[in-house]
Amino acid sequence: MARHDPSKAAASGGNFEALHLDRITRRFHNMVALNELSLTVRRGEFIALLGPSGCGKSTALNCLAGLMPLSGGRIMLDDRRIDTLPPERRGFGMVFQNYALFPHMSVRKNIGFGLMMRNVPEKEAARRVNETLDLVQLQAHADKLPGQLSGGQQQRVAIARAIVVNPPLILMDEPLSNLDAKLRLEMRHEIRRIHHEVQRSTIYVTHDQDEALSLADRIVVMQDGVVQQIGTPEQLYNAPANLNVARFMGYRNVIAFDACSPLDGRRMQVHRNGVTLNATLQGDVAGHRCTVAIRPDDLRIGDPENDPEGANSLDGRVIEVEYCGRDWLVDVDTAIGVLHARIPQAATPGQRIRLVLPADRVLAYPQGRDAAMAVAAE
Numbered sequence: 587m588a589r590h591d592p593s594k595a596a597a598s599g600g601n602f603e604a605l606h607l608d609r610i611t612r613r614f615h616n617m618v619a620l621n622e623l624s625l626t627v628r629r630g631e632f633i634a635l636l637g638p639s640g641c642g643k644s645t646a647l648n649c650l651a652g653l654m655p656l657s658g659g660r661i662m663l664d665d666r667r668i669d670t671l672p673p674e675r676r677g678f679g680m681v682f683q684n685y686a687l688f689p690h691m692s693v694r695k696n697i698g699f700g701l702m703m704r705n706v707p708e709k710e711a712a713r714r715v716n717e718t719l720d721l722v723q724l725q726a727h728a729d730k731l732p733g734q735l736s737g738g739q740q741q742r743v744a745i746a747r748a749i750v751v752n753p754p755l756i757l758m759d760e761p762l763s764n765l766d767a768k769l770r771l772e773m774r775h776e777i778r779r780i781h782h783e784v785q786r787s788t789i790y791v792t793h794d795q796d797e798a799l800s801l802a803d804r805i806v807v808m809q810d811g812v813v814q815q816i817g818t819p820e821q822l823y824n825a826p827a828n829l830n831v832a833r834f835m836g837y838r839n840v841i842a843f844d845a846c847s848p849l850d851g852r853r854m855q856v857h858r859n860g861v862t863l864n865a866t867l868q869g870d871v872a873g874h875r876c877t878v879a880i881r882p883d884d885l886r887i888g889d890p891e892n893d894p895e896g897a898n899s900l901d902g903r904v905i906e907v908e909y910c911g912r913d914w915l916v917d918v919d920t921a922i923g924v925l926h927a928r929i930p931q932a933a934t935p936g937q938r939i940r941l942v943l944p945a946d947r948v949l950a951y952p953q954g955r956d957a958a959m960a961v962a963a964e
């Protein structure tokens with residue numbers, strides 16, 4: 587396949603070194619949907635905006651695209667201010683959840699539409715459409731109508747249409763939401779491949795943590811319009827900045843502890859219902875109550891006969907078992923509450939097991955509103 591060559595496709599504004607979002611804010615009457623988002627996107631970076639429904643992800647994307655004016659802050663593309671420009675002068679490519687294709691136009695015409703609007707000469711446009719059809723692997727379907735394609739193929743057309751005009755930045759708003767689970771996985775891989783191939787920056791909105799983790803170079807986690815953490819997938823996965831991020835990163839065990847005592851530097855002991863665990867401090871908790879977050883995958887099965895004295899372990903009774911194909915998700919009733927664990931062996935309800943909690947994967951956060959909620963939910 588011919589490599590997509592951005593330098594040959596020059597209808598749009600070319601590339602950039604850095605896109606700066608400087609405290610961008612959007613209000614709807616008195617409601618702040620997006621509160622002072624600051625972020626620098628480097629050339630070629632893949633950024634995911636991740637958060638639950640209503641956290642302000644789409645608002646951020648629409649503000650970037652120019653579909654919605656800012657209530658505050660500014661957007662700079664290198665040293666050029668762009669938040670005052672209309673969408674067409676920003677020249678960003680957009681891919682939406684619902685594909686937004688022209689139903690009466692062939693795949694080829696859908697992809698070429700943006701080039702026609704930009705008065706790209708016919709021969710040049712045909713070459714670029716062909717190159718892009720190769721890139722998204724749709725040559726065989728070029729003369730079909732969108733209605734004759736599968737959902738995944740339609741989304742490839744939408745992606746092709748966004749990139750054929752060679753935009754400096756591609757904005758994607760939940761592009762895989764309408765696809766079934768298997769296709770989502772395939773398209774995820776495709777999006778990453780295409781991103782590497784075209785070497786343009788991408789900002790990708792999703793509420794799916796797996797999608798964000800697997801696609802992005804950096805992830806921006808949002809909640810109630812406010813950025814919670816910006817970091818690489820590894821940073822977010824291993825050391826969430828707060829309990830909101832932890833929950834979003836799959837730390838399903840969130841437990842309030844009554845007392846904490848420092849051990850050394852970043853280690854501390856946490857106490858609840860007569861149980862003492864060694865934990866790793868996240869933030870400043872010393873001397874206060876704290877909330878502990880643990881991922882089901884980080885718990886492992888211990889051996890009551892052979893575990894060393896003082897191991898971070900807890901005995902409990904299995905109350906639910908869910909088979910997940912490669913492993914089992916079990917709910918275990920323990921002295922500190924029900925723990926969710928992902929384990930590599932079958933278990934049965936009623937069975938007594940020992941769980942080991944590696945101290946570096948038991949994260950202790952300062953106790954605030956979140957912890958009060960965790961206690962109330964028990």
Ligand SMILES: Nc1ncnc2c1ncn2[C@@H]1O[C@H](COP(=O)(O)OP(=O)(O)OP(=O)(O)O)[C@@H](O)[C@H]1O
Binds near residue numbers: 614619637638639645
């Ligand atoms: N045009 C509008 N008028 C008033 N409120 C709005 C408007 N658009 C969005 N909002 C509100 O702003 C907040 C953020 O909405 P936004 O669509 O950005 O969230 P989101 O994270 O993209 O959610 P979802 O994943 O459900 O699309 C929500 O509370 C929403 O109700």
